[in-house]
Amino acid sequence: MGNAEQLSTGQVIARSLVRNGVDTIFGIPGAHTYDLIDALHEYGDKIRFIVNRHEQGSGYMAYGYAKSTGRVGAFTCVPGPGVLNAGAALCTAYGANAPVLCLTGNIQSHNIGRGRGILHELPDQLAILRGLTKWSERINHPTEAPAVMGEAFKQLASGRPRPVAVETPWDVFGARALVNLDVPMDVAPPPEPDPDAIARAVALLQNAKNPMITVGSGAIAARAEVQQLALLLQAPVTAHRSGRGIVGEDSAYGFSCGAGYKPWLATDVLLGIGSRLELQYLRWIKIPAGVKVIRIDIDPTEMVRLKPDVGIVTDAKLGARALVDALSAVAAKRPSREQEFKAIKSQFRQEIQRVQPQMDFLNAIREVLPRDGFFVEEISQVGFTSRFGFPVYEPRTFVTGGYQDNVGFGFMSALGVKIANPDKPVVSVTGDGGFMFGVMELATAVKYDINLVTIVFNNSSYGNVLRDQRNVYKGREIGSSLTNPDFVKLAASFGATAYLAKTPAQLKTALEKGFAQTGPVLIEVPTAPGSETSPWPYLHPSM
Numbered sequence: 001m002g003n004a005e006q007l008s009t010g011q012v013i014a015r016s017l018v019r020n021g022v023d024t025i026f027g028i029p030g031a032h033t034y035d036l037i038d039a040l041h042e043y044g045d046k047i048r049f050i051v052n053r054h055e056q057g058s059g060y061m062a063y064g065y066a067k068s069t070g071r072v073g074a075f076t077c078v079p080g081p082g083v084l085n086a087g088a089a090l091c092t093a094y095g096a097n098a099p100v101l102c103l104t105g106n107i108q109s110h111n112i113g114r115g116r117g118i119l120h121e122l123p124d125q126l127a128i129l130r131g132l133t134k135w136s137e138r139i140n141h142p143t144e145a146p147a148v149m150g151e152a153f154k155q156l157a158s159g160r161p162r163p164v165a166v167e168t169p170w171d172v173f174g175a176r177a178l179v180n181l182d183v184p185m186d187v188a189p190p191p192e193p194d195p196d197a198i199a200r201a202v203a204l205l206q207n208a209k210n211p212m213i214t215v216g217s218g219a220i221a222a223r224a225e226v227q228q229l230a231l232l233l234q235a236p237v238t239a240h241r242s243g244r245g246i247v248g249e250d251s252a253y254g255f256s257c258g259a260g261y262k263p264w265l266a267t268d269v270l271l272g273i274g275s276r277l278e279l280q281y282l283r284w285i286k287i288p289a290g291v292k293v294i295r296i297d298i299d300p301t302e303m304v305r306l307k308p309d310v311g312i313v314t315d316a317k318l319g320a321r322a323l324v325d326a327l328s329a330v331a332a333k334r335p336s337r338e339q340e341f342k343a344i345k346s347q348f349r350q351e352i353q354r355v356q357p358q359m360d361f362l363n364a365i366r367e368v369l370p371r372d373g374f375f376v377e378e379i380s381q382v383g384f385t386s387r388f389g390f391p392v393y394e395p396r397t398f399v400t401g402g403y404q405d406n407v408g409f410g411f412m413s414a415l416g417v418k419i420a421n422p423d424k425p426v427v428s429v430t431g432d433g434g435f436m437f438g439v440m441e442l443a444t445a446v447k448y449d450i451n452l453v454t455i456v457f458n459n460s461s462y463g464n465v466l467r468d469q470r471n472v473y474k475g476r477e478i479g480s481s482l483t484n485p486d487f488v489k490l491a492a493s494f495g496a497t498a499y500l501a502k503t504p505a506q507l508k509t510a511l512e513k514g515f516a517q518t519g520p521v522l523i524e525v526p527t528a529p530g531s532e533t534s535p536w537p538y539l540h541p542s543m
Contacts, residue, residue: 073416092401218298229323269291410428454521488500510523
């Protein structure tokens with residue numbers, strides 16, 4: 001074994017992280033993972049360790065890191081309760097297609113599955129992880145570590161991006177053996193677009209009078225090709241969450257999920273690229289008669305979940321490029337629809353100004369946040385409204401929790417976004433309920449001087465629940481009102497800078513101050529419980 005070295009499993013894992021470009025790992029040390037943590041200390045000049053106050057914070061910071069960059073976001077946690085605490089972040093990463101790596105421990109190898117009541121024991125932790133990830137495996141011996149870690153990174157880099165997990169028993173992390181780190185790590189190329197499928201798609205698109213393009217996170221790498229298709233087809237480009245900004249909404253062709261509903265009703269051919277088509281089939285619901293559907297997706301199971309008229313299983317960039325080339329060769333130039341699209345968007349923009357006070361505050365944020373700054377939403381009245389009311393200009397800059405829509409992901413994820421993008425402004429928009437899920441990570445923000453600006457919209461309630469109880473359940477309110485701290489004083493007690501902003505103008509001033517300084521900043525915006533206009537008519541217009 002010419003390249004073999006005497007290494008512990010923890011050292012092999014740390015070397016694999018470095019080899020694959022991981023420069024930051026989030027986590028909380030614990031007895032089961034001490035030997036991994038010690039190995040990470042050994043490579044501290046190459047990997048930054050961010051200690052958290054809760055495993056959910058570790059997982060969500062890794063998620064924010066991954067979602068905003070497309071690179072692997074890594075975290076480590078102890079087994080049992082640590083894995084379960086981080087489970088919400090893993091299911092968010094799974095639903096929102098983020099390459100997150102979970103490194104966890106387990107009880108001693110000889111006790112796994114015996115039910116002896118060992119510290120942090122679960123009946124079958126690996127089964128739990130496999131239910132939350134794309135792929136999960138156990139390292140049983142140091143000699144397995146290079147191959148297992150190599151496969152983990154292959155899974156992270158191939159096909160549909162989703163989280164993976166590697167667990168290592170307590171006694172195996174520190175075990176040493178002669179290991180060879182030179183394992184094959186080549187990622188297989190994506191399948192080439194089927195020429196027959198491309199030809200059938202082109203035939204449909206050539207005859208389309210009102211085509212529409214919908215993009216999801218799978219289309220981010222195909223940005224240039226999507227923009228070319230929009231021009232060739234004179235088609236609006238819509239996105240629900242993660243695909244926003246692939247075509248900027250300051251372009252005539254970039255439509256938010258709200259502005260795109262009107263042109264959808266006249267659509268005759270829908271081209272979905274790297275998207276589940278959740279917007280059309282689960283949100284808008286009303287399907288135009290006779291509409292034909294073309295899908296480009298790396299995940300072949302998508303063609304079964306929602307069967308298209310033409311399915312093209314390939315990488316989004318390859319598939320979109322094949323369509324651009326084929327259409328350019330045969331399609332006649334279409335008259336520009338830019339003015340028509342601008343008018344539709346302008347009318348929608350005027351209409352949604354009635355959603356108050358959310359829109360006035362979102363307008364203030366958009367005025368201050370640079371074009372390439374990051375906006376991290378949250379399950380809140382302002383967060384919901386931002387999906388159609390906050391213009392997005394660049395891909396990855398609108399960070400969302402995907403279809404999990406889990407309260408509390410936003411602030412913790414935003415810290416990971418800022419760590420991954422230290423030179424870009426990042427704003428976290430959260431409700432009082434969601435913020436308190438991760439408030440302890442204010443300590444992390446202060447410890448590492450993370451200049452995240454967090455806006456807490458405090459309506460002393462779970463706003464959606466309160467509205468539904470008042471409107472649907474005849475005012476029978478239960479569990480929807482909240483008792484909150486003084487958020488300004490709370491942030492100050494952690495050592496963070498804090499402001500109170502009661503108006504959009506005050507919010508704008510506070511944001512300008514916040515982006516200009518160092519360290520974490522919290523801005524509290526008080527609103528009356530139940531005072532917000534419902535955003536749901538624009539998120540579910542057919543209901």
